[in-house]
Amino acid sequence: MLYNQQVNSFHLPELVNMSSTQIKENYTNIIHYLSLLTHTSMQVSSKLITSEATRIHFADVKKVLGVYFLLSTLLLIPLIHTTLKEKRHMFLKTTPIVLIVIIGIVGSFMAINFDGAFTLMHQLIFRNNYWLIDPRIDPIISIFPETFFLELGIILLGLIALMIVLMIVLDKYLKKYYLEKEK
Numbered sequence: 001m002l003y004n005q006q007v008n009s010f011h012l013p014e015l016v017n018m019s020s021t022q023i024k025e026n027y028t029n030i031i032h033y034l035s036l037l038t039h040t041s042m043q044v045s046s047k048l049i050t051s052e053a054t055r056i057h058f059a060d061v062k063k064v065l066g067v068y069f070l071l072s073t074l075l076l077i078p079l080i081h082t083t084l085k086e087k088r089h090m091f092l093k094t095t096p097i098v099l100i101v102i103i104g105i106v107g108s109f110m111a112i113n114f115d116g117a118f119t120l121m122h123q124l125i126f127r128n129n130y131w132l133i134d135p136r137i138d139p140i141i142s143i144f145p146e147t148f149f150l151e152l153g154i155i156l157l158g159l160i161a162l163m164i165v166l167m168i169v170l171d172k173y174l175k176k177y178y179l180e181k182e183k
Helices: 002-009 014-017 020-034 052-083 090-112 114-125 141-142 144-182
Strands: none
Touching: 002 014, 002 020, 002 144, 014 020, 014 141, 020 052, 090 114, 090 141, 090 144, 114 144, 141 144
């Protein structure tokens, strides 16, 4: 939805010489490919990607998302189990504090120098330079303006803030629940 609104406002059809509909279809195909539930090859217009390096970068992004999801799940399940089963909810006390610090640092860095933050993130996550996509060779990068990534970053920080609020509320609820249960 956010992306669909940006296609015309950023004049993407003129940038990549494709219709709005074609751009949106390619965007949808990319998002579908990056989904952890999809095990097919990426289906995008040959007008948008011509180099193998860019295809490799998208495959790397998919791997990073998979590793992130796997690690998150492997960490979260035992923490939730311990919190509920053993009545220890230290996780719900410390995690919001850690996340607030992370949001503060990342959010400040993004606000001061988004381009620098974006570059640093890529340098930390990827072990090659395939993320440096040349729009003359692979116009795919032109259909993802920097503002798009900035907005995604803001949405991600917002979701983390929501998780913080939910953890604080859950911690307070569990405290009250266990105190009443002990009476």
